[in-house]
Amino acid sequence: MTAGIQAAIALPELVEHIDRLLQAERFKDYCPNGLQVEGRARVQRIVCGVTACEALLEAAVDLEADAVLVHHGYFWRGEDPCVRGMKRRRLLILLKNEISLLGYHLPLDAHPDFGNNAQLGRVLEFKAEGPLLNGTESDLVWTGTLDSTITAAALAQRIERALGRAPLHIGAPEDEIRRIAWCTGAAQEFLEAVVDIGVDAYITGEASEQTVHVARECGLHFYAAGHHATERYGVQALGKHLTDTFGIDCRFVDIPNPV
Ligand SMILES: [Zn+2]
Known part of the structure; x- marks a missing residue:
């Protein structure tokens, strides 16, 4: 040079x-x-x-x-x-x-192209619908769909392959996943907010103790894919x-x- x-x-x-x-x-x-x-x-x-x-x-x-x-x-x-x-x-x-x-x-x-959420959707090959724009911090949550329905276990494998790190997954491995919400980093507290928006799974970076119970009791698949990794x-x-x-x-x- x-x-x-x-x-x-x-x-x-x-x-x-x-x-x-x-x-x-x-x-x-x-x-x-x-x-x-x-x-x-x-x-x-x-x-x-x-x-x-x-x-x-x-x-x-x-x-x-x-x-x-x-x-x-x-x-x-x-x-x-x-x-x-x-x-x-x-x-x-x-x-x-x-x-x-x-x-x-x-x-x-938050940036629609260069943002962590947009880029994670790209890396995980989701068809992004964009952020939930409800005027709160949860507009950092994005939604999207998979090309085809896959099992929750297959989604965990896809995350592991793409990010080089096995996620923590809460939910039955054989369940089918089609629509997803995600928010990078430590956004486990948004889990309850996404229960009502009609997604099969929520992906973020970190989990808290209570996140596991919220996911189980609300019937939503939860993936903690790594704060750094996401x-x-x-x-x-x-x-x-x-x-x-x-x-x-x-x-x-x-x-x-x-x-
Ligand atoms: Zn962060």
Whole structure:
């Protein structure tokens, strides 16, 4: 690679583009969306990842990235704002190396093309109907259908093949599944909301103890397919869009996480 001819973009232009694309200001979120930590003024290379953990930041340093783009960034509502220990180490890596941190949480779940929900539907080969638009947070829940009816066990296998991780499945394996609702990440609390919309199964990332009982008693198949595993695809689609649009180098770095 010849550094001199590689495309670059000014940081404010990059941030403005993504903010506008994802309509970041539209969301009431648990964290700030957009530029969370400011690094150098020009961006040639971005490391994309699910979570801005220390291992991802180290990868960004090794790859000489100018920015890190993630779904799970920093400064979550209710967290201790003091910069100590783990937080100090993370911020030190960013600031010392002048690497920017861009974080997009709900906007990157919800986008109709680049969002985690849209992309998970694509990866699992669902015919997406789109989000449930009832004006609440559950408009992050998408619905869709399978090409043909398959058993609940076959759907579990499809999820395992596509995501490289066996899901937790609650329900009778031989039941037939045709219509599905899904929401990436930790959206197990939406299970009760989808009971009434006429789907056979609900897929999200995580499960809670009570989720199992709700699924059993409401007669809905439930799949916990992994928080990390279900949220790897939005940031990759966004990175590809940035490469296609600006010619900048975007690389997805997967830091494995079994949850
Ligand atoms: Zn998440």
